[in-house]
Amino acid sequence: MKLDGRTPGGPLAEKWDRHRFELKLVNPANKRKFDIIVVGTGLAGSSASATLAELGYNVKTFCIQDSPRRAHSIAAQGGINAAKNYPNDGDSIWRLFYDTVKGGDFRAREANVYRLAQISNQIIDHCAAQGIPFARDYGGLLANRSFGGAQVSRTFYARGQTGQQLLLGAYSALIRQVAAGKVQMFPRREMLDLVLVDEKARGIVARNMVTGEIERHQADAVVLCTGGYGNVFFLSTNAMGSNVSAAYRAYRHGALFANPCFTQIHPTCIPVHGTYQSKLTLMSESLRNDGRVWVPKNPDDKRPPHQIPESDRDYYLERKYPSFGNLVPRDVASRNAKEQCDAGKGVGETALAVYLDFADAIQRDGKATIEKKYGNLFQMYEKISGEDPYQTPMMIYPAVHYTMGGLWVDYNLMSTIDGLFVLGEANFSDHGANRLGASALMQGLADGYFILPYTIGGYLAGTPLEDVSGEHPAFHDRAEAAAARLKKLLAVNGSRTVDDFHRALGMIMWDYCGMSRNNEGLETARGKIQQLRQEFWEDVLVPGNGADFNQSLERAGRVADYLEFSELMIIDALARQESCGGHFNEAFQTEENEALRDDENFCHVAAWEYRGRDTAPGFHKEPLAFENVELSQRSYK
Numbered sequence: 001m002k003l004d005g006r007t008p009g010g011p012l013a014e015k016w017d018r019h020r021f022e023l024k025l026v027n028p029a030n031k032r033k034f035d036i037i038v039v040g041t042g043l044a045g046s047s048a049s050a051t052l053a054e055l056g057y058n059v060k061t062f063c064i065q066d067s068p069r070r071a072h073s074i075a076a077q078g079g080i081n082a083a084k085n086y087p088n089d090g091d092s093i094w095r096l097f098y099d100t101v102k103g104g105d106f107r108a109r110e111a112n113v114y115r116l117a118q119i120s121n122q123i124i125d126h127c128a129a130q131g132i133p134f135a136r137d138y139g140g141l142l143a144n145r146s147f148g149g150a151q152v153s154r155t156f157y158a159r160g161q162t163g164q165q166l167l168l169g170a171y172s173a174l175i176r177q178v179a180a181g182k183v184q185m186f187p188r189r190e191m192l193d194l195v196l197v198d199e200k201a202r203g204i205v206a207r208n209m210v211t212g213e214i215e216r217h218q219a220d221a222v223v224l225c226t227g228g229y230g231n232v233f234f235l236s237t238n239a240m241g242s243n244v245s246a247a248y249r250a251y252r253h254g255a256l257f258a259n260p261c262f263t264q265i266h267p268t269c270i271p272v273h274g275t276y277q278s279k280l281t282l283m284s285e286s287l288r289n290d291g292r293v294w295v296p297k298n299p300d301d302k303r304p305p306h307q308i309p310e311s312d313r314d315y316y317l318e319r320k321y322p323s324f325g326n327l328v329p330r331d332v333a334s335r336n337a338k339e340q341c342d343a344g345k346g347v348g349e350t351a352l353a354v355y356l357d358f359a360d361a362i363q364r365d366g367k368a369t370i371e372k373k374y375g376n377l378f379q380m381y382e383k384i385s386g387e388d389p390y391q392t393p394m395m396i397y398p399a400v401h402y403t404m405g406g407l408w409v410d411y412n413l414m415s416t417i418d419g420l421f422v423l424g425e426a427n428f429s430d431h432g433a434n435r436l437g438a439s440a441l442m443q444g445l446a447d448g449y450f451i452l453p454y455t456i457g458g459y460l461a462g463t464p465l466e467d468v469s470g471e472h473p474a475f476h477d478r479a480e481a482a483a484a485r486l487k488k489l490l491a492v493n494g495s496r497t498v499d500d501f502h503r504a505l506g507m508i509m510w511d512y513c514g515m516s517r518n519n520e521g522l523e524t525a526r527g528k529i530q531q532l533r534q535e536f537w538e539d540v541l542v543p544g545n546g547a548d549f550n551q552s553l554e555r556a557g558r559v560a561d562y563l564e565f566s567e568l569m570i571i572d573a574l575a576r577q578e579s580c581g582g583h584f585n586e587a588f589q590t591e592e593n594e595a596l597r598d599d600e601n602f603c604h605v606a607a608w609e610y611r612g613r614d615t616a617p618g619f620h621k622e623p624l625a626f627e628n629v630e631l632s633q634r635s636y637k
């Protein structure tokens, strides 16, 4: 298989315009003849569903939650990037493009990233017109703040609730289309499998999570907007329902999985505080605009923070990276926090934390200003930790947060299965080996509002599709297989809970495939995962039955997929014998312990093909050409 990214020709800045002109169109009257399935109602799925329906397509939208607006996107806190240059501080489309390519350690497709930067400005106009209550400056223009990996302020925000406000906008647009009869909404449905007819995606099999019924849904194209798979680590900042299953099912049917080992570990999360914790909480990167990160200089210094004088503190990010200071990208900040803790300078009871201190900012700007910017985040921190961050520094530690890997897509956002499009965090997307803060919301909305509505038309207009109903044998087969799998999970009737297996898997992944990796550890992890997978199928306990609301059964299916998918992550990490962004292999580092890329051998997207459960996956590579940005060693000094 030769991977064709279908990147259009011509100058970088003109590619998207030119491509849109060259794409075939579906005429307005014909759009109502096409059915499109959208799985997921986060920012990517809601924006796609609403826009496709507005264009005239018949849309069927699915989500796990009881309401589309409870999708994980609602948790996004800090903001969304755009190259508006409102602060007049030197931003431009080119700079956003450059920062994103560099931030991702040169492992993303140039043309996609440039298009993302171009569209970023349209997103802000669109969302402002929807009424999203973005923060404003004294003159009434939308306000901006800074995020990591950038020296300009380009992040638009609505306090610490940007995702919630953006999702309410997309949700409103979606619900308008539900009322207009153009979107049929299927909440509390879990997609269990993808259905292919003549090698094209033609529908899904879903479980009604309340009644247990297995349903068949047919369409002319399927759009997956099912989010990221950070929960493979068990503990992450993701919503509990985030999972890999829909993407993994598509992978099993021929959609290649790209860069699965690229995981983002976010530097500022509330540290783990107990063995039975099931969720981690993010403290938004926006806090690093004003918060200063430090540890005691002396590992033996156990004084409370306010008793440690300036001279005995190490503001290590400001010291090591004077240009970017506390706003270095996430991978760099996370590794540095780990390094400090490994050197014995960690603080708090577990010594796996560093301080994020607002004392200087409060003294400089006043408590009211800080409260206005971050009030809800401070409140959240206090509720969880019992400490008041206005009085004492926050304690933070890195945690799994986002997955840059995902299903491989071409410039049209189509996977290697015809008619299967993948949007938002579920695709391998535009962030390379490390996503810059506030770029996920931008990408999800770019995909849903502005890219897919063009590219899916090109596919539908240019592809002959025969009528297919849910009675087609392919639907029958997939529905039977999905039901049989649920039955098998229930039949094991062992002694260990699903969560017990999930926690064990998470620990393996965190220890061996987390912030830093080495070949020996990765090999060890592979063996441990295989062993755990076997134990799962011999000893998992799933109470209840399949004909009812059964959360253990739902989770069991997802963990079973994680137990296979995690091995793919390990295989990918082992194959990439370099360090880049979030993938840090200890054997490849500079003298200053920064990630050391090998552009000669690894300047590519690694895309994996499923070849059977007990067969090694096939490896495909999409070479990355950098024609507009010079490949260089990343430096934030």
Ligand SMILES: Cc1cc2nc3c(=O)[nH]c(=O)nc-3n(C[C@H](O)[C@H](O)[C@H](O)COP(=O)(O)OP(=O)(O)OC[C@H]3O[C@@H](n4cnc5c(N)ncnc54)[C@H](O)[C@@H]3O)c2cc1C
Pocket (backbone or CB within 6 Å): 039, 040, 041, 042, 043, 044, 045, 062, 063, 064, 065, 068, 071, 072, 073, 074, 075, 076, 077, 078, 079, 080, 081, 162, 163, 189, 190, 191, 192, 225, 226, 227, 228, 237, 238, 239, 242, 243, 245, 246, 282, 401, 402, 423, 424, 425, 426, 437, 438, 439, 440, 441, 442, 444
């Ligand atoms: C705490 C937190 C804060 C963040 N803050 C920011 C920020 O400030 N700025 C930023 O840019 N990014 C931020 N991010 C990242 C960003 O929120 C996500 O990457 C983004 O929201 C993902 O959107 P999505 O639409 O791709 O998927 P999601 O919002 O994850 O939605 C996935 C959807 O798919 C559905 N689904 C999944 N599997 C199935 C299935 N099998 N069947 C049916 N439905 C299914 C779910 O029900 C859901 O509706 C943050 C992330 C976290 C965890």
